[in-house]
Amino acid sequence: MYSTLQCRLAAGQVVVTGEIAPPKGAGREALEKSASALRGFFDAINLTDNQRGLARASALGAGVVLQQMGIEPIVQMTCQHRNRIALQADLLSGTMLGIRNFLCMTGDHPRIGDHPEAKNVLDLNSFQLIRMLRKMRDEGCFQAGAQLKPPPAFFLGGVANPNVERATRLEKKIEAGAEFIQTQLIFDTARFRQWMSDVRAAGLHQQTSILAGIMIMRKPQTALFLRDHLPGTLMPDYIIERMQRAADPEQEGIALSAELVNDLLSIEGVAGIHLMSVGWTRAMSQVVEQAGLLPRPPCPEEERLRDILDR
Numbered sequence: 001m002y003s004t005l006q007c008r009l010a011a012g013q014v015v016v017t018g019e020i021a022p023p024k025g026a027g028r029e030a031l032e033k034s035a036s037a038l039r040g041f042f043d044a045i046n047l048t049d050n051q052r053g054l055a056r057a058s059a060l061g062a063g064v065v066l067q068q069m070g071i072e073p074i075v076q077m078t079c080q081h082r083n084r085i086a087l088q089a090d091l092l093s094g095t096m097l098g099i100r101n102f103l104c105m106t107g108d109h110p111r112i113g114d115h116p117e118a119k120n121v122l123d124l125n126s127f128q129l130i131r132m133l134r135k136m137r138d139e140g141c142f143q144a145g146a147q148l149k150p151p152p153a154f155f156l157g158g159v160a161n162p163n164v165e166r167a168t169r170l171e172k173k174i175e176a177g178a179e180f181i182q183t184q185l186i187f188d189t190a191r192f193r194q195w196m197s198d199v200r201a202a203g204l205h206q207q208t209s210i211l212a213g214i215m216i217m218r219k220p221q222t223a224l225f226l227r228d229h230l231p232g233t234l235m236p237d238y239i240i241e242r243m244q245r246a247a248d249p250e251q252e253g254i255a256l257s258a259e260l261v262n263d264l265l266s267i268e269g270v271a272g273i274h275l276m277s278v279g280w281t282r283a284m285s286q287v288v289e290q291a292g293l294l295p296r297p298p299c300p301e302e303e304r305l306r307d308i309l310d311r
Contacts, residue, residue, distance in 0.1 A: 003100035004072045004299050005044045006155040009180060009209040011300040014265060015272030016293055017074065017182070017211060018284045019046040022062035024055070031062055034281045035071050041285040043296060044101060046182075046274070049076035053113020060090050063099050074157070075099055077133075078107025083123040084132060084143055091133055095152035103157040103182060104129045127176045130158055134177030155179055160210075162195035163188065163234045170204055180209040182274045185226065187215075188234035189263050196267050205269030212264040216277045216287055217253040220244045254283055258290035 008015050018038055023030050038045060045066060049059040063073035075094055077087060091102065106126045110118035132143045133156055140151035158178035160170050186192045199205050217223055220243040227235035246252035261273050275284045288294060
């Protein structure tokens with residue numbers, strides 16, 4: 001009934017999640033290879049949902065592949081390309097196939113992707129999506145009111161951007177029903193510490209589990225691109241300079257990410273980290289190792305946590 005991710009967070013374990021983009025094709029071999037390389041390093045793996053508006057295999061389909069491999073997936077659900085009927089159908093299909101973790105996002109507009117003439121749906125935003133899915137689980141009915149027999153069981157997450165958002169926006173997402181939060185890329189640790197201070201002052205870290213997002217950079221140009229072309233990213237000058245001075249930018253990017261992991265995990269209220277890369281999946285496991293997060297602890301037995309999780 002409960003996901004491994006949910007059990008680990010309830011037990012107070014430091015959680016490590018990663019991210020894989022589904023393939024641009026119908027074969028599963030590349031996905032299986034990438035996921036296999038992360039086995040044992042991560043507690044759960046995100047499957048992105050047409051990120052940057054690019055057409056790929058679905059996050060749901062890729063999540064089923066990981067589920068079959070015995071690797072726990074987190075399936076992203078975005079609002080840009082599906083209406084509420086399709087979103088509810090995907091949620092039910094996913095839980096029917098054993099998937100328990102879902103991450104709700106607004107998603108990327110199709111005009112920035114490879115099908116710029118595609119119609120943007122955006123029937124719901126991320127807050128409305130979270131509320132709708134919580135209603136399906138907690139009240140046992142579709143958004144329109146029809147009863148669900150049986151209702152789905154899942155662990156529901158949302159996204160926050162501490163670089164540009166106030167803690168009050170996180171509070172609204174928690175009120176909507178988000179049980180865990182994965183943040184956008186964190187490079188400006190001073191800004192993130194202030195955001196977490198505001199989060200703790202409002203007691204929000206006790207109402208949801210916050211996983212700090214870290215992007216592993218492979219070359220100096222990545223830092224410049226993130227600074228100049230990814231809205232909502234705060235890139236300190238010292239990180240750009242460090243990547244530019246590095247004799248081996250790849251190793252420097254891995255070392256930098258491992259340092260960020262330990263820095264962010266030292267902040268009160270941070271329950272874990274979420275690692276991301278662009279076409280450099282193998283680097284994620286190296287960061288986990290360099291950050292001293294291995295071996296991963298055994299998952300607590302569900303029975304020991306039932307009283308906590310059922311509250």
